[in-house]
Amino acid sequence: MLVDQKDTAQTIRKTVNRHLNILLLSATIGALLIYFNVFAHAYWLIALFIVAVLLVKKTLNKQLSPTMKTISALENWANLKPHQQKSTVLKADNNIAIAINELVTQLQQEKNSGSRIEQRIRQHPFLDEDTGIGNRDFFNNRLDAFLAEEDARGTLLLIQVNELASIEALYGKQQTLILLDSVIKTVKKRIQARVNYFLARYSENELALLLPNAYVDETEKLANKLIKSLSTIVVPTGINNEEFIHIGISCFKAHQNSYQILAEADMALRSAQLHGPSQWFMFERDEIDDESAKGSLRWRTFLQAAIDNNAFVIFFQPVISPLNNNILHFEVFSKIKDKQQQYINARVFLPMAQKCGLSADIDMLVIEQVFAALNNKAHKQQHCSLNLSVDTLLSAHFIDKFLAKLAQHQTVHNRLIIEISEYRLVSQFAELEPILKQIHHCGIKLIVDKVGQYLVNGSYLKALPISAVKLHSSIVLKIHKKSENQIFINSLKVLCNEDDVGIYALGIELAEEWQTLIKLGINGGQGHLFSEPVPQMVSTIGMP
Numbered sequence: 001m002l003v004d005q006k007d008t009a010q011t012i013r014k015t016v017n018r019h020l021n022i023l024l025l026s027a028t029i030g031a032l033l034i035y036f037n038v039f040a041h042a043y044w045l046i047a048l049f050i051v052a053v054l055l056v057k058k059t060l061n062k063q064l065s066p067t068m069k070t071i072s073a074l075e076n077w078a079n080l081k082p083h084q085q086k087s088t089v090l091k092a093d094n095n096i097a098i099a100i101n102e103l104v105t106q107l108q109q110e111k112n113s114g115s116r117i118e119q120r121i122r123q124h125p126f127l128d129e130d131t132g133i134g135n136r137d138f139f140n141n142r143l144d145a146f147l148a149e150e151d152a153r154g155t156l157l158l159i160q161v162n163e164l165a166s167i168e169a170l171y172g173k174q175q176t177l178i179l180l181d182s183v184i185k186t187v188k189k190r191i192q193a194r195v196n197y198f199l200a201r202y203s204e205n206e207l208a209l210l211l212p213n214a215y216v217d218e219t220e221k222l223a224n225k226l227i228k229s230l231s232t233i234v235v236p237t238g239i240n241n242e243e244f245i246h247i248g249i250s251c252f253k254a255h256q257n258s259y260q261i262l263a264e265a266d267m268a269l270r271s272a273q274l275h276g277p278s279q280w281f282m283f284e285r286d287e288i289d290d291e292s293a294k295g296s297l298r299w300r301t302f303l304q305a306a307i308d309n310n311a312f313v314i315f316f317q318p319v320i321s322p323l324n325n326n327i328l329h330f331e332v333f334s335k336i337k338d339k340q341q342q343y344i345n346a347r348v349f350l351p352m353a354q355k356c357g358l359s360a361d362i363d364m365l366v367i368e369q370v371f372a373a374l375n376n377k378a379h380k381q382q383h384c385s386l387n388l389s390v391d392t393l394l395s396a397h398f399i400d401k402f403l404a405k406l407a408q409h410q411t412v413h414n415r416l417i418i419e420i421s422e423y424r425l426v427s428q429f430a431e432l433e434p435i436l437k438q439i440h441h442c443g444i445k446l447i448v449d450k451v452g453q454y455l456v457n458g459s460y461l462k463a464l465p466i467s468a469v470k471l472h473s474s475i476v477l478k479i480h481k482k483s484e485n486q487i488f489i490n491s492l493k494v495l496c497n498e499d500d501v502g503i504y505a506l507g508i509e510l511a512e513e514w515q516t517l518i519k520l521g522i523n524g525g526q527g528h529l530f531s532e533p534v535p536q537m538v539s540t541i542g543m544p
Helices: 002-038 043-079 083-088 095-126 136-147 164-171 173-191 216-230 260-275 298-309 345-356 359-374 396-408 422-427 429-441 484-500 513-521
Strands: 153-161 197-201 208-213 246-254 281-282 313-319 327-336 343-344 384-387 416-421 447-453 466-469 501-504 524-526 534-536
Touching: 083 313, 095 136, 136 208, 136 260, 153 173, 153 216, 153 260, 164 173, 173 197, 173 208, 173 216, 216 246, 216 281, 246 260, 260 281, 260 345, 298 345, 298 359, 327 345, 327 359, 343 345, 345 416, 359 384, 359 396, 359 484, 384 447, 396 429, 416 422, 416 429, 422 429, 422 447, 429 447, 466 484, 484 501, 484 513
Parallel strands: 246 281, 327 384, 384 416, 416 447, 447 466, 466 501, 501 524
Antiparallel strands: 153 208, 153 246, 197 208, 313 327, 313 524, 313 534, 327 343
């Protein structure tokens, strides 16, 4: 384009000069002809004619001067270097200059637009179009790059925003994106003091946050603040705001790979969901090893193999009477024996089993082992309690199979106790009430556990035939030093005494705790102070 502009300017200039020279030459020739042929002695006429020609040339120069200035400016502009043309404009008001300036402006706009498009093309593979933050690929790349650095360490948070699908179905995608944008802004506000972090939309309803070089204690404080801030976001009518946000946290060091870190964070997220309302969860240090940190697909394969090979081991932990230290009953815990013959705690695998839809199958295997143990001569007079997940209890297939098993073990009915989380019972009471009444009708007792973990309505004590409630370990911890927890137990006693419901305490580790609980009038205690869970080798095979 620059070459064309320069050639055009030069052509116009040459054309004008050529016409002026022709005019002057014509005048001179005319004068000579007159001199030799007609007015050989009329010098004054020749002089007059030359003066007339000069006047004509002056007039033409005056008329053509603006055009010549434009042409000169055009020549100078055409000779500029390409990078100088961005702000160069022809200073003239004729149509040629205006047209050229418009073309220059249009060209510059196209170049700028092209640069923006090129930039968007480069960013597109790593940008979430709906939110404007990084996407899954962006986050994975940043995580891998950070782990490649020497002495890399930090924490990773998976933040799940629940009920987005319901919000979109009820109120549309735009409302969903507005809510998601509020979540993103809230997270950014909480971490704005950090000089280095990476935030991305990891899936439709999950955000991933990488905090390089963060320590566990500061991450825990941040998680508490995030839960508090995010829980204040107003959700649309009809959406459950109590379980709006769950956060899974993974603390990592350089030797770990990104798959293990993300898998651990995902497992922690499922544990947070399993515990109930909006909250965060992080496994204790060394609670899960590299082998246990698996993604959903590997967990499904692993758990299905454990089910097929009956690789579950049941453990008994006694609940002790405060009156005479006799055993009231045993609570049943389950673990998986892996290929290395190491035990994996239920706290680790149950959340993933729930995510994979295998909870009912696992619970049924555990129940079969409990039946076998209670039919054993060594346990003929013993009672056992076991926790069943809400997913399991709400499975029609499971209930039918469970009742069929009960029919085969008539002597077990009155020695079996089912435990269920207080929060889950209250939040899904309408669905659970008829099922729990049906189970109780078969002679099985009911215990509500994790009481006091959350503030909920205790009306279920009158609506269901509850035998006992079990205090959450947070109420029991150092209760001899916490008057507010003692007041809570006294208030709970008033409710329970009206319906003859017992109170048990979980997680007793100190003699001072036990003595305080006895003074408060609890009916049973359980914890490491009395006994660790003991394995019951009934029919476990283990992973091949």
